[in-house]
Amino acid sequence: MSGVDIFFNPKSVAVIGASKAREKVGYAVITNIIKSGYQGEIYPINPKESEMFGYKVYPSIDVAPETDLAVIAVPAPYVASVAEACGKKGVKGLVVITAGFKEVGKEGLALEKELMEIVDRYGMQMMGPNCLGYIDTHTPINASFVARPPIKGDIAFFSQSGAVCVAVLEWSLKRNIGYSKFISMGNKAHLNEADFIEEAAKDPHTRVIAGYIESVEEGERFLEIAREASKEKPIVLIKSGVSEAGAKAASSHTGALAGSNVAYDTAFRQAGIMRAKSLQELFDLASAFAKQDAPKGNRVAIVTNAGGPGIIATDSVELNDLKMASFEKETVDNLRAGLPAESNVYNPVDVIGDAGEDRFRYAMEHVMKDPNVDAVLVLMVATAMTGPHEIAELTVEMHKKYPDVSVVGAFMGGETIDEAFKLMSDNNIPAYTFPEQAIESLARLVKYNELRERLQRQTEVEEFDVNKEAVASIFKKVKEEDRVVLLGSEAMQVIEAYGIGSAPVALAKTAEQAGDLADAMGYPVVLKVASPKIMHKTDVGGVKLKLQTREEVEQGFIEILENVHRYLPDVLVDGVEVQKMLPQGREMIIGMFKDVQFGPMIMFGLGGIYVNLLQDVSFRLANGLNREEAMEMIQETKAYTLLKGYRGEKQADIDGVVETILRVSKLVTDFPEITELDINPLFAYEESVNSIDVKITIS
Amino acid sequence: MKNIFIIGTGGSGKTAFGLSLGKALQDAGKKVAYFKPVGSTLRQDSVDQDVVLMKETLGLEADLEDMVPIQCSPFYLTKYPHNKDYMPIIRAAYEKVAKDADHVIIEGTTSPRTMFALGLDAFTLAKEFDAGIIMVKRVEHDGEFDRLMLYNEYIDLKGLKRIGTVFNNIPHALLDKTKGIYQTILEEHNCEVYGVIPANVRISSPTVKEINEVLGGELLEGDTGLNNIVEDILIGAMTLESALHYLRRAANKAIVTGGDRADLLMAAIETNASVLILTGGLYPSVNVLARAHEKKIPVILVHYDTYTAIEKLHDVARKISPTDLEGIEVAHDNFNKFVEKDRLLEKIFTL
Known part of the structure; x- marks a missing residue:
């Protein structure tokens, strides 16, 4: 038991700094808890009051009854002493709403460290400081100062930004998107994204985990937890500060060095996390996952009354690595028999603009019965003959009838479609205005399935016979000379000691x-x-x-x-x-740099002097890299074509390249002091590989 | 030989060598005095800091003013009229300092030719005091070596007494060349070489404190880390990703950039920079300062531009201070490890 669950099942909660004054945060928190229908004991703490909202008020936590949880909303200088009192009282979880900690600079940092010391000493769990609080819609408890709580749902959402929390809440209410947990992480001094992912993975009320982050606190622990969690349920995250200017802003805002964007991409993918590029996409995905299981395959059928949008949707299917389902002959025959002659009976199935509910019904019945269809997009434009509401009802009915086929809706229109949207949403069918959004979400659902399968496959990291002592002694000499960069001859000896082909x-x-x-x-x-x-x-x-x-x-x-x-x-x-001087081989590059958040990253690609120009490279985390992934790294680049033999050349020693990647991974994980390593070029021959130039930087 | 004159050029490590030689002589049971006829004060200090170091570390009793009677500056001819004889002043100070001493270590100033116009250059002074000369020299290229050869020749021509040469503060890349080529040539010319001491950043590179004395900046953060050493200076004007590459490759670095480059500053902090120097008077965000504080990295803000800052940094030289016990220890270690001490003392005692 991690102890984080205390927030989601507290028997009692104290609000320190609870207030009757409407303008106070302490007022919002206490009233939110009361209004949320929380079933446990509530203890408002305020030395100046004796009673509020029908509850007895205690002058301090010392004299209040024992409590599981304390929400702290007193000014920053008092937080440490309050936390200390909570520790003594045996409080298990703290929600520190108060701001004025690390985010305001050195003095705040000192306060935060003092607070952390207390939290650690008493073995408490803490959210914040500098946060909005949290909401659990199933317990239920709303220990936050948000204006309007979210509706109950299946999405667990956490955010590093309080402002994003507020905005998302308002927007979700309008869109009818519900949450199981809604957490504002604040400064993440104690509990951070890794803890909440771990907790949400166990939560039976959560179907999908979504989050907004600016930085990751404990890179390796985060990955480990995410890797396990995404076997259970999908994780969708948006990470801001990816552009150069954005990274600058994020560094300034969070006081942390932004890890490189490519490292986030790679790490997320290897941990099975889906990365959203915009807030819109984050919630499109989260709601899609919340409503439906992933389709069993990638074959999509489109049923539409609109020719143009049908073609757009078809393009989108291909662009998103999905397949247009090809129907059984029987399906095609049936469609041809029942639909007007000018209809398209192949995929996409166009039932023509004058189609009514009956024609949609006929087409959907036959398409959804077809064993070659994993998912259906119902794409409609409102016409005089077809009301969106009718088609929405039909879609819901069909989904119930054929539960094995995933269904998404794209209903193009303005106000006329609002009601249809609500109906679909209430029945757990993702609905969008435009077909591209619908297809993209579908693609991500399919992708998640693939990710999950990969994660569940047991993978083993190979062991190699290497000479660690030789490397250690070279590094020792370099450090003794106050250097961080190895000479070429030293670097060559290092890789030689790890059995990597060297000149x-x-x-x-x-x-x-x-x-x-x-x-x-x-x-x-x-x-x-x-x-x-x-x-x-x-x-x-x-x-x-x-x-x-x-x-x-x-x-x-x-x-x-x-x-x-x-x-x-x-x-x-x-x-x-x-x-x-060795004979010319096919030029590859194997590189490594150490990411601040996720540790050593391995790079592979086309080598030589045009590396920076071509940027034909792929990346993986070095930690735990196995043969299958190393092979995939090669396959992702054009270098693969070159290695296989281009225009009459014979195949090069691809296994040798794979092995070199694996041995480099081992080297950089065995020696964490390596901050950068480059083998460029690595010559690949038909029977062997050879490193021509090696650069190593240590710290 | 009572008087030992150490001649060298700026950055050669004369003082560190003199300090260790003084200690070696004391250890041999000799009473040692220290004299710097011509001092230089680079900064705002009133006295040459080398003299303070010697007095305190070797436990000398003489007055500071006597230990360094004349102060040189680039405009010394304005201060000291050329038609006057300064030797009596120096001689008088020397007599006070040298009283009762078995050996007087006389240290030359930045260059042996300094104050040549007044007849106060190192060679003339060595003759005046009948001192044996040790050349302590950092040689970075062949031109420097030519100069060393010239000085040795000049010593002979002037009929001065020569003890020999110590190569000091030699970069690792040049150690082999110094031993294989420079030392060989000197020996072929009958110049004795007593040691080749490799550079040690701990006493050859300036500290953050020294850097800030030259920059005259505002210390935004610096409760700790002022003794960090600075070996390399990087200018932060590139993208974060390129910068990281350079930052990782440099040890003990100062990064010079604008306070608005939070990304670069964080990268410098995470790659353990020795100091952050912010130019253009742009204050950094509080988060950057908090993180620097956490990692004990000083932050200096200057109100002029990057070019000016870099120009000023060129003038920073490393001085061992009396409180820098680690630096003093390194100097002694170097001396004991790389100098043929017995042969050197023997020569001093018998010359």
Whole structure:
């Protein structure tokens, strides 16, 4: 038991700072709790009152009866002492509504830390501070200061922004969207999104988990919990601060470094979380999930009285990776027999603008019976012959009759469709104004099914034979020299120790040494300037290729030093690296960077100098990466086509690439001090792979 | 040899070396004095801070004013008329300082040629006091090495006494070259080399406190972390994603950017910057300050532009202060590890 459930099943609640004055937050909270029909004991706390709204008022929590929960709405400087008193009294959960903590700066941060220390010491659970409170429509309890509570429903919603909470509530009332739990997380000093996802996953009244976040507090715990929770029910989140300017605003607002957008995308996908791009999409999805189970497959049938919108919907099906169902011959024959000649009896089924309820009924009956149909979009435009309300009733009836086929509605029109919408909504059929929205929601439902199946498949991370000690000793030396960037030769040794195909490289301090090394390796060789200060060696004349003789090598050594000095006069180079020149392979890149929230991320794509231009790359979290996912990473890029053999080439060593990805993942998870790693290029040959240039940065 | 003159150029680590040499002599049972005939005060301090360090660390009794009788500045000829002889002033101060001492460590100023016009350059002073000369030199490129060779030659030409050379504060990238090439050439020219001391950021890079003394900024956050060292300076003018790449690759960095770049500032904080320097008088959001406070990273606000800030930062030099026990420890460690102490003392005692 996590202890968070105390908020959703409290036997008693105290409101510290409860007030009779309408303008006070303490007034809104106490009256909301009373009005919510809460069945437990209510203890208003206020030293100046003896009675309010028919309840006995206690001067302080010390003298009140024992209580499970305390909602705190007193000024910030008093919160810590109140929390301390709650701790002593044995209160299990706190809802700290009061603002004036971390969000106001250093002094507030100190108050928040003091408060956290108390919460930890007494083992209490805390929401907030700086929040609106929360609402549980099934308990029921409304321990918040919102103006109008939501209606009962199946969506558990949490938000890092109080303003989003308020706006969403108002909007949901109009749209008839109900909630099981509605939580304003505030500063997330103690309980955060991970806790609420975990709790909502267990909640029998919740069918879908939705949330608005600006940052994730405990990245790895969050992913672990989300991965488990999304096996049970869908999670839809919107994460703001994804653009550059947005990230700036989010950093300034939350005082946290925004993780990279690609890391959020990747992490969410791997945890089975669906990411909404807008608030509209968030609630479209949440309501779709709340109303229906995902379709059993991706084959969609469209029944419409509108030709143009039918084509738009068809486009949308393809664009969203769904399939237009192809009907059994019997279905087509039946449709042709019962519909006017000018109707389209193939998918999309167009029953023509003059269709009445009967024609819709006929078409839907036959389509929904067809075993090749997983979902139906009922797409209608109101006409004189067809009232939206009739079609809505029909849709509800058909859905009851064929419960295995998912149904969504797109009713195009203005005020005339309001009533139809309500009817559909009341009967758990998602309805939209435009067909694209309907299809997108359907696609996400299907996607969720795929995600869930993937999560449920047991996956194992492979173990490799590696030489950890060798890597540790290289890192130790680098740290002793107060460096964070490894020399190319050191980086090459690191990957070698992890069994990754590498092209030996050695550091020369003098031209003569370079010549000796080249003689020993055999020609041709490559020379590369060695300096942690130089990121792009080619740009500063720091690379010489295809050197065939000792003279060329010695000359090249000197030229490199001179070139680098010309471009970067202040950089002291460590020397020049000599490497045996390998035959050209297909150029790949395997990279890694450490995301602030989710830890090491692995990147794969087409390598070489055009990486930044082409951006043909895919990402995964390094943690727990398995062979299947590594293969998918490759398949997601154009590099896959190249590896398979393009225009007559033979297939390259794809398994070798996969294994390299897995070994790099192991390396970066074994050594969390690695903050960046790049193998670029990695040459893929028919029988092997070889790392040509490796960069590693540690912290 | 009673008097030991340490000659070097700014940033060579003369003071740190002198400090350790002084201690070595004390450990050998000698009474040591310290004298800096020509001092320099870069900032607002009234006395050359090197002298304060020596006096306090080596437990010397002489007065500070006697230990550093003349103050140099880039406009010293305005302050000291050229038709006057200053040697008697220096001599008088020296006599007070050197009384009863077995050895006097005399430290030269920023450059050996400083105050040449008044005949107060290091070589002339070394002759005056019949001192044995140790060159303590940081060599970053061959041109610097040429200069070192020239100085050695000049010492011979002037008939001065030469103890030898110590390569100090040498960047890791140049250690091999220094030992393999520079040392070899010196030895071929009969110049003795007593050690090659690698650079140690702990005493070669400035601290945040020193940086702020030069910037003259407003310390928005700095209850702790003022002793953080700054090895690298990054200017934050790029996108967050590119910046992260650079931030990760730099250790002990100062980031210079506007207070409105909350994203970059947070990235700098999360990659453990030594200090945030905000230019243009733009205050950061309270959240950034709170996070910096949490991570003990000082925040300096200046009211001028980034270019000016960078220009000023060029003037920052590292000084070990008497309270910097860790820095003093590092200096002694370096000396003991990388200098042939016995051979050096032997030479001093017998010259």
